[in-house]
Amino acid sequence: MINWSTIDTVLLDMDGTLLDLHFDNYFWLHHLPKRYAESHSVELEQARKHIHEQIKNLEGTLQWYCLDHWSELMRLDVPALKHEVKHKIQIRPHAERFLQELRQLGKKLVLITNSHPAGLELKLQVTKIDRWLDIIISSHQFQSPKEDLRFWQQLQLEEPFDPERSVFIDDSPRILRSAEDYGVKHLVCITRPDSQKPAHDSSPFIGINDFDELLPLQNEGATWAKKH
Numbered sequence: 001m002i003n004w005s006t007i008d009t010v011l012l013d014m015d016g017t018l019l020d021l022h023f024d025n026y027f028w029l030h031h032l033p034k035r036y037a038e039s040h041s042v043e044l045e046q047a048r049k050h051i052h053e054q055i056k057n058l059e060g061t062l063q064w065y066c067l068d069h070w071s072e073l074m075r076l077d078v079p080a081l082k083h084e085v086k087h088k089i090q091i092r093p094h095a096e097r098f099l100q101e102l103r104q105l106g107k108k109l110v111l112i113t114n115s116h117p118a119g120l121e122l123k124l125q126v127t128k129i130d131r132w133l134d135i136i137i138s139s140h141q142f143q144s145p146k147e148d149l150r151f152w153q154q155l156q157l158e159e160p161f162d163p164e165r166s167v168f169i170d171d172s173p174r175i176l177r178s179a180e181d182y183g184v185k186h187l188v189c190i191t192r193p194d195s196q197k198p199a200h201d202s203s204p205f206i207g208i209n210d211f212d213e214l215l216p217l218q219n220e221g222a223t224w225a226k227k228h
């Protein structure tokens with residue numbers, strides 16, 4: 001699927017790629033509406049509708065991902081509410097093994113996320129995936145989400161990479177298209193980012209359901225299983 005000898009840099013999304021999107025969907029669709037309804041004494045349905053409308057209005061913008069903006073909009077401490085359900089944060093199947101094998105091969109591992117620094121910090125604290133990563137970048141640092149070409153231009157200035165020898169893995173075809181426009185050659189889409197929901201269409205990108213489909217040392221799988 002990917003010829004790993006042609007790759008130097010692996011760019012990885014976090015939510016829905018390395019981590020199960022179920023946490024985020026649960027938070028935005030269930031937990032936040034519930035706490036909003038309780039705090040502002042409105043019906044749950046009304047809270048859901050209100051939040052859904054705000055989500056639709058901001059989709060694809062950096063504000064959509066900005067927890068400070070959401071805290072203001074909701075008149076609630078959104079990072080604190082995330083802490084309440086942090087037990088739902090999970091690493092996706094075989095993601096750790098995938099990262100470990102890539103490290104073994106000397107690839108540069110760069111996490112690029114639209115997650116707000118507060119949400120990012122919570123997820124790293126719970127999952128400790130940062131131990132496998134070389135660099136962690138939140139698009140908030142660049143004031144442009146990954147959907148925006150300027151994100152990629154700034155990433156190149158901050159952490160030079162050869163787009164021809166890079167692979168980018170994300171669960172959003174819209175974001176993958178933006179990487180494609182910038183010139184990233186190898187693009188992989190996660191087809192089932194939320195373990196509790198059905199798979200989505202990944203076309204025109206290569207789709208994978210599980211990181212075991214991409215393991216570079218797959219043929220040595222039996223040896224790895226014995227050692228761990």
Ligand SMILES: [Mg+2]
Pocket residue numbers: 013014015016017170171172
């Ligand atoms: Mg994602």
